Each structure stands twice: as structure tokens, then as C-alpha cells.
Amino acid sequence: MILKLGSDSGVPDVVVPLRHPWTWAASGMAVLIAAAVAVSVATNPAFQWPVVAKYLFDAQILGGLLRTLELTVVAMAMGLVLGTVLAIMRLSANPLLSTLSWLYIWFFRSVPVLVQLIFWYNFGALYPTLVLRVPFGPELYHASMNAVITPLTAALAGLGLAQAAYTAEVIRAGIASVAHGQTRAAKALGMRPATIFVRIVFPQAMRVIIPPVGNEVISMVKSTSLVSVIALSDLLYTAQLIYARTYETIPLLIVASLWYLAIVSVLSAGQHVLERRYRQR
Amino acid sequence: MVRIRGLVKRFAGREVLSGIDLDVPAGSVMCIIGPSGSGKSTLLSCINHLERIDGGRLWVGGELVGYREYKGRLYELPERQIAGMRQKVGMVFQHFNLFPHMTALQNIIEAPIRVKGEPAATAKRRAMALLERVGLAAKHASFPAQLSGGEQQRVAIARALAMEPQLMLFDEPTSALDPELVGEVLAVMKDLARSGMTMVVVTHELAFAREVGDELTFMDAGLVVERGRPRDVLAAPQEARTRDFLSRVL
Numbered sequence: 001m002i003l004k005l006g007s008d009s010g011v012p013d014v015v016v017p018l019r020h021p022w023t024w025a026a027s028g029m030a031v032l033i034a035a036a037v038a039v040s041v042a043t044n045p046a047f048q049w050p051v052v053a054k055y056l057f058d059a060q061i062l063g064g065l066l067r068t069l070e071l072t073v074v075a076m077a078m079g080l081v082l083g084t085v086l087a088i089m090r091l092s093a094n095p096l097l098s099t100l101s102w103l104y105i106w107f108f109r110s111v112p113v114l115v116q117l118i119f120w121y122n123f124g125a126l127y128p129t130l131v132l133r134v135p136f137g138p139e140l141y142h143a144s145m146n147a148v149i150t151p152l153t154a155a156l157a158g159l160g161l162a163q164a165a166y167t168a169e170v171i172r173a174g175i176a177s178v179a180h181g182q183t184r185a186a187k188a189l190g191m192r193p194a195t196i197f198v199r200i201v202f203p204q205a206m207r208v209i210i211p212p213v214g215n216e217v218i219s220m221v222k223s224t225s226l227v228s229v230i231a232l233s234d235l236l237y238t239a240q241l242i243y244a245r246t247y248e249t250i251p252l253l254i255v256a257s258l259w260y261l262a263i264v265s266v267l268s269a270g271q272h273v274l275e276r277r278y279r280q281r
Numbered sequence: 282m283v284r285i286r287g288l289v290k291r292f293a294g295r296e297v298l299s300g301i302d303l304d305v306p307a308g309s310v311m312c313i314i315g316p317s318g319s320g321k322s323t324l325l326s327c328i329n330h331l332e333r334i335d336g337g338r339l340w341v342g343g344e345l346v347g348y349r350e351y352k353g354r355l356y357e358l359p360e361r362q363i364a365g366m367r368q369k370v371g372m373v374f375q376h377f378n379l380f381p382h383m384t385a386l387q388n389i390i391e392a393p394i395r396v397k398g399e400p401a402a403t404a405k406r407r408a409m410a411l412l413e414r415v416g417l418a419a420k421h422a423s424f425p426a427q428l429s430g431g432e433q434q435r436v437a438i439a440r441a442l443a444m445e446p447q448l449m450l451f452d453e454p455t456s457a458l459d460p461e462l463v464g465e466v467l468a469v470m471k472d473l474a475r476s477g478m479t480m481v482v483v484t485h486e487l488a489f490a491r492e493v494g495d496e497l498t499f500m501d502a503g504l505v506v507e508r509g510r511p512r513d514v515l516a517a518p519q520e521a522r523t524r525d526f527l528s529r530v531l
Contacts, residue, residue, distance in 0.1 A: 184331055185378035185437075189392035189444060190368030193360055199395060203382045 051251035055242065056258065064238030065259050071155060071224040071234060072263075076217055078160030083167025088197075090172050101168065108165035114226050117158035121230040123149050151232040159223060163216065170212045174205035207278045214271030221263050225256075235259055282307040282342060282448055282479045283328060289336030290323055290503075297323050299503040300337065305496075307447075310480045312490035312511060315500035316526055321483045322375075324500070325450050328481065329370040330363050341370060342447055368396060371441030375453040377433040379425040385412065385436045386421040389443045396444070404443070411439040415469050431462030435469050442473075449473065451482040485530065491515055499523045 041047060055061055089101035108116070124145035132141035149157075178201050186196040228237035239252040246252075283305040290298035297320045305311045313321045326332040327339060330347035339346045347363055348355040379388050389408035393399040399407075412418045415435035425433050434454055441449060451470065455463040467489050474480055474493045484490060490497050490511045497511035499520070507520045518524045 179378075181374060181376055181378040182380065185372075185374060185380070186392075187331060187364070188329055188367055188370070188372035188450075189440070190364045190366075190396045191392060192364045192396075195395050199391065200380055204380075 046250065047254065048248060048251040051248050052254050052258075055239075055248075055252060055255045058242075058255075060238055060242065061235070061255060061259070064233055064235040067233060067238075068221070068224050068235040068259075069263070071159060071227065071232075072217070072221050074156055075159035075163055075224070076220050078156065079163025079167045079216070079220075080213070082160070082164035083171055086164060086168035087171035087175060090168060091175060105165045105168055108162045109169075111162075113158060113162045113223060114229065116162055117155060117226055117230055120149065120154040120157045121151065123154070151227070151230050154230055155224075155227040155232050159220065159227075163220060166216060167213065170216070171205070171209055174207075174209035175201060177208045178204045210271070210274050210278055214267070214274070217271075218264050218267055221267065222260060225260075282309075283311075283481065284340040285324075285328075285337070286339075287337035288324070288327060288334055288339060290320070290327060290332060291335045297503050298327070301500075301503075301505055303498065303505065305448075305479060305481055307479050308477050309495040310474045310482065310493055311496050311498065312494035313481065313483045313498045313500060314485065314487070314490065314526075315506075319500040320503040321500045322452050325372075325452050325481060325483050328448075328450055329367050329372055331372075333357070341366065364396070368392075368444050369447050371444060371446035371449040373434070373437050373441055373449065373451045373454050375456050377425070377430070377437045377457070379433055379437055379440070381425050384422050384424055385417065385428070385439075388425070388436060389440045392440070393443050408439070408443060411442055412436070414442075414472075415439045416465070429462060430458045431465045434458065434466045438466075438469055438473070448479045448481070451480065451484070453483050453485065455484070455486060487515060487527075487530065499526065501526070 042049075086101045086104060089097040090105070092098050092101075111119075127145050130141070130143050130145050130148050131139055133139040182200055182204065183196055186200045191199070224234055225236040227234050228240060231237065233241065236256050239256040243249045243252040283303065285301055285303040288298055288301040288303075289296065301320075301324060303311075303324075313324070315321045323332060327334050328341065328346065333347065344366065346366060348357055350356075379385075380391065383391065386405065386408050389411060390399075390401065390404040393404040393407070394401055409418060409421065412421055415438060417432060417435055417439070420428060420432060420436075423432075425436070428436065438454075454470070455466050458466065463486070467486060470480070470482070470489070471493050482490075482494070494511040496508060497514045498508040499506045499514060499518075499522075501522050507514060507518060507523045509519075514523065515527065518527055
């Protein structure tokens with residue numbers, strides 16, 4: 001029996017792919033619904049689009065935007081640095097260091113960030129004065145806690161310390177993902193522990209660390225809006241201040257939302273670029 | 282070059298090496314064979330202190346490895362000092378363990394630059410010569426994932442040689458390779474043996490042991506069962522366990 005391909009007639013076969021009529025019907029429905037929503041949003045006067053346009057580039061709003069970006073960058077930087085330290089402690093062979101790190105992560109992941117923010121804001125009630133001194137020696141620094149804990153420092157402490165707990169887990173997983181043979185090979189070459197970490201383990205861990213940290217940054221942009229509870233004029237609180245005066249609640253919330261959308265879009269693009277750079281070759 | 286006396290190693294209470302005595306004279310090639318789980322790879326890892334030993338003494342180049350002896354006690358050395366000793370001992374692994382985020386050339390120059398503080402230009406020049414020696418000069422810009430197993434292992438050998446070691450340890454260097462790639466790695470090792478390098482080779486390649494080895498050690502259950510000239514041990518094993526093992530692998 002000889003297997004023959006193609007038809008005997010010499011005319012090429014016509015291949016008809018399987019049709020998916022229901023997929024097309026469902027897609028049509030989805031497009032219709034989306035269009036209806038878009039038309040409604042654009043034409044419903046209650047959205048007050050002219051007011052949105054008026055405030056979108058308002059100086060006060062842009063000031064709030066800047067504060068939001070500042071909080072994101074500084075709190076995230078704190079989270080990364082402290083998180084790396086916590087991750088290394090967590091992986092340490094010393095049970096004391098590893099338990100301390102575990103406790104930190106447990107605590108700061110368990111208490112809601114909103115509660116942490118209010119707590120730091122009221123820290124002066126626990127410790128009215130801040131004193132730095134050499135143990136059993138002279139004082140180096142003395143200040144009222146209320147002068148040290150401004151809304152800004154309370155916000156940074158609340159966001160940064162909580163972020164460190166999350167980042168620590170991400171970094172720990174990244175470091176643990178690097179094959180043990182890599183450390184053995186580096187040791188066999190006579191490399192010291194610090195060199196091995198910086199040159200061999202960390203660059204490989206980055207590939208695993210970057211995607212979730214990208215998510216954390218995006219999440220942080222929005223978490224900063226929590227600081228409105230301690231009266232720090234970030235993007236959301238600025239919008240709230242304005243609509244408290246003018247009662248244009250919806251358009252100002254749209255202004256804030258548009259800026260959050262813009263920031264997250266830029267960050268997502270950045271994350272994509274970074275992921276490509278660290279992709280395994 | 283290597284002197285081992287009464288070496289004991291335990292993993293979680295289980296003894297994997299139960300008193301090993303072994304000598305590897307400078308310039309000689311020692312091949313170690315034995316069934317899996319016999320402790321031969323662990324023994325190799327003890328020689329450069331990748332594994333801490335639980336008893337006995339181990340010297341490389343006359344220096345006690347991993348410990349300082351003072352008034353009859355052994356004090357473990359800090360990792361920093363052990364790293365200094367490891368520079369003199371090259372190691373090649375079964376699974377190559379090349380650094381995947383670096384090119385072949387970067388893999389080779391990393392340790393000379395970071396550990397010895399060699400200028401980058403010198404390190405690169407020497408690395409290219411080493412790649413030439415293992416027949417891979419054209420692949421210097423390739424990443425490990427772009428190389429075949431045999432090529433990766435040859436880069437790994439060049440990487441170890443870049444530290445100019447006095448002793449080379451090979452841990453089943455061809456066991457993870459496709460059969461047709463084994464030859465190219467063994468050829469590089471033969472060339473290295475001919476150049477006078479002191480080598481300890483854990484292997485299943487009996488032909489290589491017969492041709493290149495100066496001495497053959499058969500290990501089983503954490504003990505040295507038999508040793509001698511490879512030709513003698515392979516042709517006329519004295520111990521029943523050796524005969525049993527050889528009859529199963531030949």
C-alpha cells in the first residue's frame with residue numbers, strides 16, 4: 001500500500017479551516033457593549049468632562065502628582081534595600097537572624113498598611129521625644145517626636161516598612177531559585193561569599209525578581225493614595241481638597257484616575273523593557 | 282600533592298566516608314571509580330572543602346585543608362581563608378555549572394579578575410589562549426545555553442585552568458553528556474594529564490582510567506576497597522566487590 005499525499009487530479013486541494021461562528025457572535029456582543037459604555041460615558045453630562053479638562057493640568061493637581069511619584073520612588077527604594085537585607089537574613093544559617101526576619105515579615109504583612117500609616121502618624125503619643133545617644137554615654141541628638149514625624153515621614157515609614165516585608169519574600173524566592181551548583185562552582189574558583197552574591201547569585205535572581213517587583217511598584221503607586229488619611233497632599237488628597245470646596249466630586253476623581261492610569265502605563269512599559277533585558281539567554 | 286588520612290564524613294548522622302586514606306603524588310592522575318552512593322563525589326568535594334569533614338586530616342600541597350591545628354585541636358578557618366586555598370584547586374562538575382548570565386569568555390575571566398585582581402586585558406588574553414587550547418576560541422561570545430554539553434564542559438575546564446591551579450578535581454565530567462560528546466571532553470583531559478597536571482578524576486570511563494590514570498581507586502560504601510595500577514585493577518581485581526562492580530559495568 002503506497003501512501004499518497006495530495007489529490008490525483010493534480011489540482012491543489014482546498015483546505016477549509018474549522019469555522020468558529022459562536023466566537024464571532026460573542027466578540028460582536030462584547031464590542032457592542034463596550035461601544036455602548038463608551039458612548040454613555042462620553043455623552044452623560046454628569047461626568048462633566050469640561051471640568052475634568054480644566055483640572056487635569058491644574059497646578060495643585062500636578063503638585064499632588066509629584067508628591068505621589070515621590071512617595072512611590074522613595075518608599076519603593078526603602079522597600080528594596082531593606083527587603084534585600086531581610087531576605088539575606090531570612091536565608092542566613094544563623095537561626096536568630098532568620099527568625100527576626102521572619103517576625104518582621106509576619107508583622108508588617110499582617111497589619112493593614114492603612115493602620116500602619118495612622119500608627120506612625122501618631123507615633124509621638126508613644127514616644128514623645130526622640131533621643132540618640134551613645135549607650136550609657138552622652139546624647140547626640142534630641143528632638144520632639146512630633147517634629148520628626150511629619151505626615152511625609154509617617155507616610156514613608158508606613159509605606160516603605162510594609163513594602164520591605166513583601167519585597168523580602170520576592171527577593172528570597174529569587175535567591176532561592178538560583179541553582180546550588182552555581183555557588184559551588186563560584187566557591188571552587190576561590191570567590192568569597194560577598195563576591196559570589198554580587199556577581200553570581202544576584203544577577204541570576206534578578207530574572208525571577210523583576211516581574212513581581214514590577215507588580216509591587218504598580219501596586220505601590222496606588223497604595224500611596226492611602227496617605228490621604230494622614231492629610232498628606234498626594235494626588236488623591238489634592239483632588240479631595242478641591243472637590244470638598246467645589247463639590248465637583250466625580251470629575252476630580254476622574255482627573256486623579258487618569259493620572260494613575262498614565263503612571264501605571266509608563267511603569268508597565270518600563271517593566272516590559274527590564275524583563276527583556278534580564279531574560280535568560 | 283594530596284594526602285588524606287582517616288577521612289570521615291557524615292550527612293545528618295549517616296556516615297558516607299568511613300576513614301579514607303589516599304595519596305596523590307604531584308603530576309599524577311588518580312582515577313576513582315565505584316557504584317553510585319559509594320562516596321566518591323563527596324570525597325572529591327572534601328578535597329577543596331566544599332564539604333566540611335567530620336574526622337581525619339586532609340592536606341593539599343602540604344597545607345591542612347579547612348582547619349588550623351593548634352594544641353591537638355582543629356579550628357575551622359573562616360570562609361575567606363578557605364577561598365584562598367581553593368584558588369589553587371580547580372574543579373570541574375558533572376553538570377558544568379557555568380554561569381548562565383555570562384558568555385564563555387566572561388565565565389573564564391570572572392575569577393582571575395575578581396579573585397586575583399588580574400587586569401582585564403591580561404585575563405582576556407589568557408582566557409582566549411585557554412579557549413584555543415580546548416578548541417573553542419570561535420565560541421568566546423556564546424552564552425552557555427548556546428553551547429552543546431561537550432562545549433560547556435570544555436569551557437568549564439578552561440574556567441578552572443584560568444586560576445592556574447596546582448591540582449584539578451573532576452567530578453564525573455562526562456556523565457551528563459550525550460555519548461557522541463564524551464570524546465571531545467576526554468581528549469582535553471588527556472591533553473591536560475600529558476602536560477603534567479595533578480588530577481583526581483571521579484569517572485565511569487574505564488577506558489580513560491586505563492589509558493590516562495597512574496593509579497585507580499575503587500570505592501564502595503565509604504571505603505577504599507582496592508587500589509593499584511589501573512591496568513592491574515581492571516584486568517585482575519583482587520577484591521570480590523571490585524570484581525562484582527566491574528562485571529556489571531564492563
